[in-house]
Amino acid sequence: xxxxxxxxxxxxxxxxxxAVIKCTYSDSASNYFPWYKQELGKRPxxxxxxxxxxxxxxxxxxxxxxxxxxKHFSLHITETQPEDSAVxxxxxxxxxxxxxxxxxxxxxxxx
Amino acid sequence: DAGVIQSPRHEVTEMGQEVTLRCKPISGHDxxxxxxxxxxxxxELLIYFxxxxxxxxxxxxxxRFSAKMPNAxxxxxxxQPSEPRDSAVxxxxxxxxxxGGTEAFFGQGTRLTVV
Numbered sequence: 001x002x003x004x005x006x007x008x009x010x011x012x013x014x015x016x017x018x019a020v021i022k023c024t025y026s027d028s029a030s031n032y033f034p035w036y037k038q039e040l041g042k043r044p045x046x047x048x049x050x051x052x053x054x055x056x057x058x059x060x061x062x063x064x065x066x067x068x069x070x071k072h073f074s075l076h077i078t079e080t081q082p083e084d085s086a087v088x089x090x091x092x093x094x095x096x097x098x099x100x101x102x103x104x105x106x107x108x109x110x111x
Numbered sequence: 112d113a114g115v116i117q118s119p120r121h122e123v124t125e126m127g128q129e130v131t132l133r134c135k136p137i138s139g140h141d142x143x144x145x146x147x148x149x150x151x152x153x154x155e156l157l158i159y160f161x162x163x164x165x166x167x168x169x170x171x172x173x174x175r176f177s178a179k180m181p182n183a184x185x186x187x188x189x190x191q192p193s194e195p196r197d198s199a200v201x202x203x204x205x206x207x208x209x210x211g212g213t214e215a216f217f218g219q220g221t222r223l224t225v226v
Binding site: 045 | 144146153154156159167202213214215216217218219220
């Protein structure tokens, strides 16, 4: 099955800095890569996603890049704010409609 | 739509007791997933259904776990007998068929504590 590795497990940045979280996947057939944000005690919620026919996607302060050859994808958050503090999960779709998640990255943005 | 609805939100039970978690997916979604979240193992897929039919239950840890989806609007995850190591947050998620079953919408989760 699919295997998704996510790094780093924790990330501390100062407000205004950029944050980058990286993931690798194992199955070259995977074609959908979402990122979820989970605040403390809340459910994971989709913040951005990318499909395998696209190399980059942006939505305001967040962007995702995909390198199919290397089988890795990254989340970029610019101008971080304290409310960005949360656990972020990457995922890859293996087979039809199942998502395999990375272990998560705890992002802490200090004022 | 109210989103994916799970009940109960919190469950505390004694070891050996039966636990039943419930989920109502978003209307019209063809896929339903049960995930377990722990600090050590992250988000693990336990089982998923397509049109009420279990497709892949390879993530179910052992025979003590069972899941059913008697109709399109209801699913249960049962643990019998429960053990302290089953303590975790259990999430149900649903996804539409269109677009290849893209975004998974999560419920609020059930925090299970087995003492």
